[in-house]
Amino acid sequence: METITLTKAELALQLGHSMHELRSYVRQYIQVKIKEHSVNITFEMLEVMSFIWKKDGSNQQEIADETLRDKSSMTYLIDNLVKRGLVKRVEDENDRRNKLIFLTEQGKALKEQLNPWVAEVYDIAIADLETASLQDSVVLLNKMIGSLKTNKSQN
């Protein structure tokens, strides 16, 4: 088995590809679970719900920032969540520009069903890993994000 030495730049490209690949496997795993149990929700809606479960009553812009989406995607996604009876839109009395998003009882209940699947797929993925090396990688990715943010604000 030969060892191929990659340059730093080549490793960066590989990292990008592996991130993409990992995310697509996680997505696939969750989507299979959703379909097997006939839950009427998409992966994207789950990402949004996951944030709302952590912080009920945010406005749409905050949810968009946190889930890394455009605010116009959020209008559409929240529309669909409202249609499914999982959240409700409430106009902010203190700032009438904001629409605050609150969980319905149904939305709260869904958490108990869906969160275990998310935990499950990550559990499988990290089974053979050391906590420390996992932490190192989080730190590394966050450094990369930081470098790109800094560069952006310089221009």
Add this chain to the structure above:
Amino acid sequence: METITLTKAELALQLGHSMHELRSYVRQYIQVKIKEHSVNITFEMLEVMSFIWKKDGSNQQEIADETLRDKSSMTYLIDNLVKRGLVKRVEDENDRRNKLIFLTEQGKALKEQLNPWVAEVYDIAIADLETASLQDSVVLLNKMIGSLKTNKSQN
């Protein structure tokens, strides 16, 4: 500055979020470059072109697998690349199910313009990193991918 200790499972979720965030910054950076120079191409098309630059003459399924997309997305994306005159579809004489995708002269030329931007964004991201830690993270992500693949094939 307090140090918060996260569980392994929490780190995994963080890693997922950081991957998503990093990818979205890379995308943004490239899209700004594309727009600044008025190149008629999308980020998704660039991902496809990047693979074709590495391996000219693949069929659509291979490109779909490699760029982590459904083959039906590929039909659409290749259509758009053909419209822009960057690639051409050639029916495989040996297996008439396949359509082989070849670069046009224009498609080849584009590589010289776009590859530097991709290199650039990754260069910025990895500027402060050690090659070894970058490599460790690639290994870690690939282990995670491997665990999910293994689990999948067991079911």
Add this chain to the structure above:
DNA sequence: TAAAAACAGTTTGAATATAAACTGTTTAGT
């Protein structure tokens, strides 16, 4: 070798993505 299974690509339909232009609200600057 004929039928069945596997495979590559396309089409269709529903959901999501972004950017840009827009409305309405709040904040800042003069």
Add this chain to the structure above:
DNA sequence: ACTAAACAGTTTATATTCAAACTGTTTTTA
């Protein structure tokens, strides 16, 4: 206080995503 700027959300237009059903081709297998 008034005007301008900033902000939140919506709408529109276009591109992309996936799944599922379909066509046509090749390979398996009985």
